[in-house]
C-alpha cells in the first residue's frame with residue numbers, strides 16, 4: 361500500500377537499510393525505514409490519512425514516524441534531493457537521489473533499497489555491489505569519510521560483525537583505525553557512545569563483541585584507562601552469566617553500567633569523575649564502585665563460604681543491583697547461586713509487625729540510633745529465618 365500511495369503522490373518510495381539487509385539474509389526484521397524521493401513528511405501525512413495512523417513529524421530532518429493503533433511504527437525519510445533538482449532531467453534525478461541517500465549510509469550491507477511503487481514493486485536497487493558483500497559477509501564503508509561523519513559507526517561495524525559473523529574489510533579496517541587514533545570517537549557525546557554500547561551488549565554474543573572492541577582498540581577510546589586482560593575477560597564472562605538472573609529481579613538494569621563495574625576497576629578519582637561526566641553514571645553507581653573496591657575480597661569469601669545471610673547483611677546491607685553485579689564477577693556459578701538466594705531473601709523479607717513506632721512504644725524509647733539498631737538486628741535474623749516471630753524475638757533482642 362505504501363507503494364500505491366507513492367504513485368498517488370507521484371513519489372518514488374523505497375524500503376531501505378536494515379530491513380532490506382535482513383530480508384536478503386532471510387532474517388525477520390520489523391524495523392521498516394522508508395525513503396521517499398519527494399517530501400517525506402507530506403508523504404507520511406498522506407499515508408497516515410489512508411491508513412488511519414498518527415504522524416509524528418521531525419521538520420528539521422524532513423522525516424516522520426507513522427504510528428499505528430497497535431503500536432507498530434514506520435519511519436519515513438526524505439531522500440536528499442538538493443543536489444539533483446536539475447529541471448528536465450527527472451528520471452535521472454530520481455535514481456541519483458536514492459543513490460545519493462544510500463551512499464551516505466554506514467556500510468554496503470545497509471545501503472540497498474527496494475522499490476515499493478507498484479510498477480517496480482520489489483525491484484532491488486543495489487548501486488555499490490552491496491549484495492555481493494552481504495553474500496560474502498563483508499562489512500565495508502561506502503566512502504572514506506564514513507567514520508568521520510559518524511564515529512559511532514566504528515562500534516556499529518563490530519556490532520554487525522558479531523551479529524552475522526561477518527568480517528570488516530581490510531581497507532575499512534585501516535580507515536577505522538586511522539580515525540580511531542585521530543580521536544574521532546572522543547568527539548561524540550557520551551550519551552551516544554553509551555547508546556551504541558548498550559545496543560552491542562543486547563546482541564546474542566556480547567562478550568565476543570567486547571573482545572573485538574578491545575582487540576581493535578576501540579574499547580580504549582571509550583574506557584581510556586582500561587587494559588583488557590584475560591582476567592578482565594573472565595570477570596565479564598561471569599557478569600554476562602549473572603545478568604539474566606539479576607534482570608529477572610530488578611528493572612532497568614543497564615548493560616553498559618554492568619560491564620563498567622569491571623572496566624572501571626582501578627580508576628583513580630579524577631578519571632572516574634571524568635567518566636561520570638562523560639557517560640552520566642549516577643552518583644549512587646560511583647559510590648557502589650567505591651564500596652566494592654574496598655569490600656570485594658571479604659564479600660567474595662563470605663558468599664563463597666556460604667555464610668549465614670545475617671552475617672553477609674552486616675557487611676553488604678540491602679546492597680544494590682550494581683554491587684551484586686560487580687560481586688558476581690568474582691564468583692563461580694555456585695557462588696552466584698548463593699548470591700541470588702541472598703538477593704531473593706532481601707527482596708522478600710520485610711518486618712511486618714515490628715516497626716520503629718512499635719519499638720518506641722513497647723520499650724518506652726525515644727527515637728535515636730538504638731531503634732534502628734534493634735530493627736536491623738531483627739531484620740537480619742528474619743533473613744535467616746523467614747518464619748520467625750517478630751514480636752517475641754524483638755523482646756529477646758531488647759533483653
Ligand code: CTP
Nearest residue numbers: 377378379391393464465466467470471510513
Ligand atoms: N545508518 C547509518 N549510519 C548510522 C546509523 C544508521 O548509515 N550511524 C543507516 C543504515 O543504513 C541503517 C539505517 O540507517 O541500515 C537504520 O539504522 P538502524 O535502525 O540504527 O540500524 P539497522 O541497520 O536497522 O540495524 P538493527 O538491525 O540493529 O536495527
